[in-house]
Amino acid sequence: MSIETDTFGILLIIAVMALVTLVTRVGGVFLMSFVTINPRVEGFINAMASSVLIAILTPMAFDGDWGARVALGTTAALMLAFRKPLPAITAGILAAAGTRYLI
């Protein structure tokens, strides 16, 4: 089904996008209300929580340019050394900018 991008069509597309996104925001919580939380379920969601981040970041590092890799490497090193997020993030961004300037 194709929607013509006149004003009404665009508003319809935006409304559909908003609805689909809303379903993803509330859907997981809604489904969980039917699940009994036992230690295994808790183990699953706790491991899943930080795995979401790793699953986002791994392709970013593998498929990204050197700027992306150096940025993530810098942030990781500083985070492991000092456990201070803001300096680690700032250094990562600067490292990306610096790498791209040099390469």
Add this chain to the structure above:
Amino acid sequence: MPTSSYSYQLQPGILRSEFLRLLPISLFVVAFGVAFGLAAVQKGLAPLEATLMSMVVFAGASQFATIDMWGADVALLPVMAVVFAINSRHLLMGASLYPMLRDLSPGRRYGILLVLTDANWAVAAQDYQNGRRNLEVILGGGFALWVAWLIGTLVGVYFGGLMEEPKSLGLDMVLGCFLLSMALGGRRTPRVLVAWLVSGAASMAAYWWLPPHTHVVVGALAGGVVGFLWLERRPV
């Protein structure tokens, strides 16, 4: 309506401090918003249409992907599929907060999810790993991020041409570095590290061989299976 039967009450003072806590990252979100606003008007959206999209969708990656599919006509089902695939990580993120959210009254529980997004969720998840129950960051921090996304989009649709190439400034790596610092700031046990290895491998496999935009959910679920199989006594 015995709201007292729900043990989690959102504290106004903490809401304010979590709003302030996410203001620095929100400044970078403004830059993303500018990039989105610029891309949207270049594809032919009117400024107010692009702003409305940011206001009610509030999910940057899926908005960029939709803009990429833009033309004189837009095929609705593919847009729905892409938006759902990219945003399906919200399903898992919401589910991971359920042990806290169930102690919140249903109205608030679903209400604060309207502004659930990567950055505020990552903070809440990290705090939870470190033993602190913090749903205030979802609402307070989420509001900061939402306002930033909106301001950025507005600036982008009207003045986006003035911005330098964001990539050369490293701005495309803000969210990546932020999420990485959140992951590394949480508890790291052997079990967590194995879950990460499995998650990273599954994510890459899905990235290469499965349909686009499925890698986050595949990787996260694979990591979750490790937690399901490998139980650990939690120091409470």
